[in-house]
Amino acid sequence: MGVSAMTTPTPEAISTPTVVRATNLSKRYGSFTAVDGVTFEVHQGEVLGLLGPNGAGKSTTMRMLYQVTPPSGGELELFGMRSGLDARRIKGRLGVVPQIDNLDEELSVRDNLRITARYHGLTPAESRRKAEALLAFAELEAKATVEVRALSGGMKRRLTLARGLVADPDLVILDEPTTGLDPQVRLTLWDKMDDLKRRGATLLMSTHYMDEAERLCDRLLIMDGGRIVAEGTPRGLIHASLPPFVVEGRLIGGDDTPFRALAVEDARDFVRSGDRVSVFVRDGADALARVLEGGADADRTFVRPSNLEDLFLRLTGHGLRE
Amino acid sequence: MTGHLASIGRVWLRNAWVYRDRWYYGLLPNFFEPVFYLLGMGVGLGFYVSTGGAFDGDYLGFIIPGLIAAAAMNGASFETTYNVFVKLHFGKIYDATIATPVGIEDVTLGEAAWAITRAVIYGGVFLLVTLAFGTAFDARLLGALVAIALVGFAFSALGLAFTSVVPTIDLFSYYFTLFLTPSFLFSDIFFPVAERFPPILATVAEFTPLYRSVQLMRGVMQNGGEGVLLDAGYLLAFGIAFLAFAVWRMRKRMIQ
Ligand SMILES: Nc1ncnc2c1ncn2[C@@H]1O[C@H](COP(=O)(O)OP(=O)(O)O)[C@@H](O)[C@H]1O
Ligand SMILES: [Mg+2]
Numbered sequence: 001m002g003v004s005a006m007t008t009p010t011p012e013a014i015s016t017p018t019v020v021r022a023t024n025l026s027k028r029y030g031s032f033t034a035v036d037g038v039t040f041e042v043h044q045g046e047v048l049g050l051l052g053p054n055g056a057g058k059s060t061t062m063r064m065l066y067q068v069t070p071p072s073g074g075e076l077e078l079f080g081m082r083s084g085l086d087a088r089r090i091k092g093r094l095g096v097v098p099q100i101d102n103l104d105e106e107l108s109v110r111d112n113l114r115i116t117a118r119y120h121g122l123t124p125a126e127s128r129r130k131a132e133a134l135l136a137f138a139e140l141e142a143k144a145t146v147e148v149r150a151l152s153g154g155m156k157r158r159l160t161l162a163r164g165l166v167a168d169p170d171l172v173i174l175d176e177p178t179t180g181l182d183p184q185v186r187l188t189l190w191d192k193m194d195d196l197k198r199r200g201a202t203l204l205m206s207t208h209y210m211d212e213a214e215r216l217c218d219r220l221l222i223m224d225g226g227r228i229v230a231e232g233t234p235r236g237l238i239h240a241s242l243p244p245f246v247v248e249g250r251l252i253g254g255d256d257t258p259f260r261a262l263a264v265e266d267a268r269d270f271v272r273s274g275d276r277v278s279v280f281v282r283d284g285a286d287a288l289a290r291v292l293e294g295g296a297d298a299d300r301t302f303v304r305p306s307n308l309e310d311l312f313l314r315l316t317g318h319g320l321r322e
Numbered sequence: 323m324t325g326h327l328a329s330i331g332r333v334w335l336r337n338a339w340v341y342r343d344r345w346y347y348g349l350l351p352n353f354f355e356p357v358f359y360l361l362g363m364g365v366g367l368g369f370y371v372s373t374g375g376a377f378d379g380d381y382l383g384f385i386i387p388g389l390i391a392a393a394a395m396n397g398a399s400f401e402t403t404y405n406v407f408v409k410l411h412f413g414k415i416y417d418a419t420i421a422t423p424v425g426i427e428d429v430t431l432g433e434a435a436w437a438i439t440r441a442v443i444y445g446g447v448f449l450l451v452t453l454a455f456g457t458a459f460d461a462r463l464l465g466a467l468v469a470i471a472l473v474g475f476a477f478s479a480l481g482l483a484f485t486s487v488v489p490t491i492d493l494f495s496y497y498f499t500l501f502l503t504p505s506f507l508f509s510d511i512f513f514p515v516a517e518r519f520p521p522i523l524a525t526v527a528e529f530t531p532l533y534r535s536v537q538l539m540r541g542v543m544q545n546g547g548e549g550v551l552l553d554a555g556y557l558l559a560f561g562i563a564f565l566a567f568a569v570w571r572m573r574k575r576m577i578q
Contacts, residue, residue, distance in 0.1 A: 029578075066421050068577055088325065088423045096421040102414040106340045115339065118332045119422035163418075 017044045019171050019202050020065060025074035026226075027060050034060045036226035037074065042171065042204050047197055049217030050206040051308065053320050057226040058206035059099055062173050065204070066096050079170060092120060095169030099176045099206075101156045103148045103163070110135060110144040113163055120167040130166050137192070138162035154185035161192060172196065174205040178212060190215065208320050210308035220308075224316045234308060241314060242306045243269060245284030247291055250300040251275045258294030262287055268314060280306060326431075329424040333432020334439070336419075341440075352444055356451040359389055363512070364455060376514045386452045387539035388511030390445050390466065394473040395532055397444030399502060401437040402481030403494050410485070416576060426576045430486075430569045434478045441474025442467065457543070465542040469554075473535040476557040479564035480531065486571035505532035531560055 020042035027035040035057040042048050050058045063069035064076060067087040076083035078090045104112050110131050117127035135141045138158040143151060151159065157177070164172055177193070178186040193216055196203065207213050213220055214234045222230040222237070230237055238244075249259060252275075259277045264270050269280035281287040284303040292298055312320050364382030371377060377384045409415050420426050449466055453459055484497050508515050508523075509532040516524040527533050538553035 068417075068420055070577060088425065091421065092423045094421070096418075098417065098421070100414065102418040104336070104415045104418070105413055107336070111339055115332070115336050116418070116422060118335060119329070119419060119424045121328070121423065167422075 018042070019044050019079060020204070021075075021077045022061075022065075023075040025061070025064060025076055026072050027057075027064060027069060028072040033226055035064070038221075038223075038226075038228050039074075040221055040228060040231070042202065044170075044202050045200050046218045047193075047203040047205065047216055049213045049220045050204070050223055051208065051210065051213045051217075051220050051312070051320070052206070052223035053208055053318070056223040058223055059175050061223075062175050062204065062206060066094055066173055067091050092167065093170040095164035095167060095172040097161050097164040097172065097174040097177055099179070101160050103156060103159060105147065105149045108145050108147055109140055109151070109159055112148060112159060113166060116163050117166040122166070127166075134162040134165060137165070137195075154181060154188065157181060157185070157189060158192065161189065165196075169201075171202045171204060174203060176206055176208070178207070178209065186212075210312070210320060213308055222308075222312060222315060224312075229315045230311070238306055238308065238311050241311055243280040243282050244306060245281050245287065245303055246306050246310065247279045247281060247284065247287045247301065247303050249277045249291065249296050249302075251277060252297055252300075258291040258296040261294050262290060278310075280310070325423070326425075326428055329428035330432040330435060333419065333424065333429050334435045337433075337436040338439070349447075352447045353451065356389065356393065356448040360386070360452065360455045363389075376517070380456075383456055383544075385511055386455065386457060387466075387543045388509065388536040390448050390452065390470065390543075391473050391509075391532065391535040391539045392506050392511060393448040394441040394445035394470040395477045395502065395505070395535065397441040398437045398474040398477035399481045399498070401440045402433060402478045403485050403497060404491070406433055406482065406485045407488070407491050407494070410575075411491075420576060426573050427569050430482060430572045431565070434475070434482060434565055434568075437478030437481065438471055438474040441478065442471050445470035445473070462543055465547075466539065469535075469538050469542045469550075472538065472554055472557045472561075473531075475561040476531045476535065476564075479561040479568060482568035483564040483571070486568045486575060502532075505530055509533040509536050511536055531557065534560075 018041050020040075022041070023039050024037045025035060025039070026033065026037045038057075038061060040048075050056075050061065052058055060069060064071050064083070065078065067083065067090055070084060079093055081090055083090065104115065107115060113131035113134050114127045117130045118124070122130060135144050138161065140155060140159060140162070143155065148156065148159070161174070161177065164174070174193075178189050181189065190212070193203070193205075197216070205216065217234060219233055220231065220237060221228045230241070232240065243265065247259070247262070254275065256272060256277050259270070259279050262270075262279050262281060264279065264281070266280075271278045271280075279287065284305075288301065288303045291301060309320055360382065364385055368381030368385075371381050416426070416429050419429055446467060449457070449463065449470070457463075481497075484494075488494070508519075508527050509530060510527075515527045515533075519527075534553045534556045538550055538557065541548050541550040541553060
């Protein structure tokens with residue numbers, strides 16, 4: 001089941017390895033600009049992440065891709081087809097996992113999958129087969145005949161993910177697939193997405209969790225205020241903009257001299273907010289030894305690798321979740 | 323085009339699946355509503371009013387076609403108001419549907435098709451019950467079924483048009499109480515409106531869809547087809563106009 005279209009690429013897919021091409025794409029609601037001229041591509045077989053805080057324009061960008069929000073400007077092509085003109089054919093090759101579960105509460109778990117398969121034009125027999133395969137994928141076989149309203153949050157999410165795969169999509173769009181889920185439920189969902197990744201699926205996902213982005217995405221677009229502020233691989237982005245380590249400390253009595261003693265390459269590598277200090281450094285172990293020697297409190301000082309959250313803060317001046 | 327027809331059919335199918343799993347809940351009310359109306363209004367009240375005039379000594383027979391038309395109206399109206407509103411705003415299931423090759427136009431037309439089906443089921447059961455109250459078992463029953471479908475079409479279009487513009491579910495009571503209830507009372511189902519009210523009011527009544535539905539149903543069931551083309555044409559045009567409006571509004575609402 002799943003993404004067989006990946007393993008046997010159509011001739012079209014071979015000639016267009018670029019699945020999505022957005023050029024200067026924008027969306028305005030009245031005088032408010034939700035998406036402000038974004039340019040990006042999604043390549044076949046990659047997992048591309050949209051990382052950004054609430055209101056960054058991630059959902060709007062994705063909705064334009066899956067043809068339910070008409071762009072206000074720019075160009076958008078999917079599978080070599082012009083967005084809008086070929087909406088029906090484009091949607092036929094997409095799988096969509098929306099931010100908010102919109103399962104059909106009046107139908108059973110199995111029928112949710114079957115009707116979506118029918119919407120995609122599968123025959124009744126194919127739909128039934130597809131539903132069984134996806135019930136297994138989502139580990140919901142035991143719940144097949146249960147009404148959706150009786151499922152737990154995690155089960156609903158798995159079903160929504162499975163529903164997005166009924167048409168063997170050439171691109172799966174996942175809008176914050178794990179937001180609001182318990183940690184262990186997130187882990188099972190990540191496993192499912194790893195599964196898809198291994199099968200060579202092309203995924204576009206949004207998230208405001210940096211650990212999710214780092215773990216699942218091959219490439220990231222960092223969005224803020226409707227714009228793409230940075231683009232690259234998770235590690236590459238961090239390495240290009242930040243020293244690899246951070247020494248963090250909580251100050252007692254506001255004395256930051258031990259931290260100030262560390263030489264920084266860039267003024268922005270020294271960050272102080274209240275009684276917290278973070279210093280970005282090349283050699284973490286050496287820096288830690290030096291601040292401790294200088295008198296920093298050993299219980300309140302530690303080293304960690306710099307991460308996407310740091311990068312985001314550096315790029316936008318604010319955090320991912322605020 | 324065939325793609326759209328197939329999509330409309332699948333939206334219809336989704337509703338049919340839901341109905342398949344719970345039709346029996348609606349069956350008893352569907353059966354007893356006509357029984358109560360025919361007993362209470364026809365057999366009971368009819369005894370006192372069957373003295374002549376338009377009723378021609380048979381009040382029960384007079385009200386049967388109109389009550390069937392009203393049943394079709396109610397079936398289509400509930401389906402396209404409350405049920406569609408809930409799917410649109412609370413369940414958000416159309417958001418999921420239009421992320422597939424099915425478009426919002428297909429959803430709207432599929433809902434209309436389903437509402438017509440419900441009207442035919444609801445009105446059809448009513449029609450069958452009237453067999454026990456004097457309706458003849460002959461070919462006119464088929465004509466009556468077609469008429470029921472047309473009534474269902476007109477009211478599903480109107481219901482969808484209303485649903486596509488209302489912001490909250492509370493406003494449906496306006497539709498039901500201020501429009502459907504007076505329609506029910508002043509559409510010649512129970513008495514000839516023109517004989518009791520000033521011409522201006524009677525003229526207004528004559529242009530309402532339920533009035534034309536009642537005329538159509540009487541024409542098919544009792545008057546040998548007299549005037550039915552005009553009434554059918556009216557309901558068809560009415561339905562097409564409001565359905566076009568509903569499709570346009572639903573697109574505005576869902577695609578933004
Ligand atoms: N239909 C709409 N009408 C008006 N504003 C909208 C609409 N949809 C989204 N927005 C606004 O656009 C901005 C981006 O929203 P969204 O794309 O949902 O962000 P994200 O998914 O990154 O949280 C937000 O400020 C949001 O309020
Ligand atoms: Mg969002």
